[in-house]
Amino acid sequence: MMLCCAPVKTQRETTNRRSAAETNPSAVRLAMQKKVTRKITGKGQIAFPCVPALVESYITKLGTMFELLGKPFTDDELVHLKRLVEGKLAEGWAASPFSLLVVDYDIKPPPHPGVAYNIWTRILTMDDRYNDWVATRKPPLFGKHPDSKVLDLAAQLGPPGEVAVLDVGAGTGRNALPLARLGHPTYALEMVPSLAEVMRTDAAQENLDVTVIVADVTAPGLELPRKDFKLIFLAEVIASHFGDAEAVRRAIANLAPALAPGGMLLFSTFLARDGYKPDPMARQISQVVWSCIFTRNDYAFVHEEFPLDRAGEDMVYDYEKSRMAPEDWPPTGWFNEWSQGLDLFALPPGKAPMDLRWLTYRKR
Numbered sequence: 001m002m003l004c005c006a007p008v009k010t011q012r013e014t015t016n017r018r019s020a021a022e023t024n025p026s027a028v029r030l031a032m033q034k035k036v037t038r039k040i041t042g043k044g045q046i047a048f049p050c051v052p053a054l055v056e057s058y059i060t061k062l063g064t065m066f067e068l069l070g071k072p073f074t075d076d077e078l079v080h081l082k083r084l085v086e087g088k089l090a091e092g093w094a095a096s097p098f099s100l101l102v103v104d105y106d107i108k109p110p111p112h113p114g115v116a117y118n119i120w121t122r123i124l125t126m127d128d129r130y131n132d133w134v135a136t137r138k139p140p141l142f143g144k145h146p147d148s149k150v151l152d153l154a155a156q157l158g159p160p161g162e163v164a165v166l167d168v169g170a171g172t173g174r175n176a177l178p179l180a181r182l183g184h185p186t187y188a189l190e191m192v193p194s195l196a197e198v199m200r201t202d203a204a205q206e207n208l209d210v211t212v213i214v215a216d217v218t219a220p221g222l223e224l225p226r227k228d229f230k231l232i233f234l235a236e237v238i239a240s241h242f243g244d245a246e247a248v249r250r251a252i253a254n255l256a257p258a259l260a261p262g263g264m265l266l267f268s269t270f271l272a273r274d275g276y277k278p279d280p281m282a283r284q285i286s287q288v289v290w291s292c293i294f295t296r297n298d299y300a301f302v303h304e305e306f307p308l309d310r311a312g313e314d315m316v317y318d319y320e321k322s323r324m325a326p327e328d329w330p331p332t333g334w335f336n337e338w339s340q341g342l343d344l345f346a347l348p349p350g351k352a353p354m355d356l357r358w359l360t361y362r363k364r
Contacts, residue, residue: 038110039109040070041108042107043104043106044105045102045105046105047100047103048100049288050096052284053279054284055085062085066114069107071107071114077114085119088101089101097284097288098125099122101121102120102122103117103119105118130192131194141172142171142172142174143331145174145328145331146174146179147235148320150179157230158230159183160179161184161185164184164185164187164229165179165233166231167179167188167235169217169241170190170195170199172198173188175233175235177203177206177210181206186208186210187210187211187225188213191214199212217234218247218254219250219254224254229263230259233265234267238269238292239270239356243287243292244283252308260363262363264363265308268359269292269359270286270357271295271357273353276354289344293344302361308364309364312359313357313360314358315355319358320339
């Protein structure tokens with residue numbers, strides 16, 4: 001009978017095994033740091049604008065953040081995270097372009113294997129944003145001076161008493177109050193009640209006859225108090241808040257019947273420069289940063305569907321700066337960059353593929 005047994009290791013073999021141990025200082029320090037990293041704990045919250053087109057970017061940022069905190073996600077976990085993020089982005093975007101995607105996270109100590117997190121949407125509307133302005137910012141909220149283009153066009157249409165004007169998206173009355181001071185029959189439409197109330201109060205203090213209407217200009221079937229306005233204008237309204245051409249179409253459908261023959265429709269809008277075609281990402285982000293981008297083709301319907309002829313176009317930055325005293329420029333702290341498209345594009349002045357334009361139409 002033959003017995004088998006494990007071979008006995010020699011002293012040399014034992015010594016060789018020990019000499020294979022890692023002794024490189026950099027390697028062993030890194031090995032220790034990895035152990036300590038696994039013991040990192042903490043809680044936090046990160047919020048992203050609800051831009052569906054940026055889902056890949058957001059997943060990359062979240063994955064990188066958790067990896068740096070010692071809790072890397074597996075490929076399957078990233079797929080699951082992306083599915084959750086996509087759903088919440090769509091939910092928030094559908095409610096408002098000002099909504100936020102919020103990620104709460106809790107990094108647990110061992111033996112917990114990863115990160116506990118919760119993804120939800122914080123719905124913020126335009127009213128919410130402006131209510132915060134009224135509560136926290138020092139007036140005037142939109143600058144001290146009216147738009148030169150608005151005053152110039154009103155003056156060209158006849159004596160003030162004969163030129164009824166409608167300021168759409170009037171805010172706190174930056175344009176409406178100066179027009180009323182000049183003697184124009186002045187009407188102001190504003191959909192945010194807190195802004196309309198500021199305008200009403202300021203008009204009453206000066207005993208100005210301004211009819212303030214709280215309504216959404218894009219609401220189907222909106223009835224306006226007159227049908228003989230000589231000038232209807234939307235200053236910084238389409239540019240800030242109209243996300244697509246359909247919203248503009250609904251507004252003009254309400255406004256065109258209220259214009260007198262020969263009356264003027266004026267609005268400011270961001271227009272893409274020739275050679276640039278904004279993609280869905282650009283259009284979504286433009287709404288988030290209050291710089292809604294359009295192309296010239298987006299506005300082809302204005303003269304095709306309504307009795308309105310193009311009567312002029314001006315670059316807002318150049319027009320307003322040329323008519324304002326140097327000590328008063330810029331009209332607001334954000335106007336320089338915003339009007340040149342730099343709130344949407346992180347580029348040097350003059351390089352953004354869009355800028356703010358005054359578009360003028362005359363009713364046939």
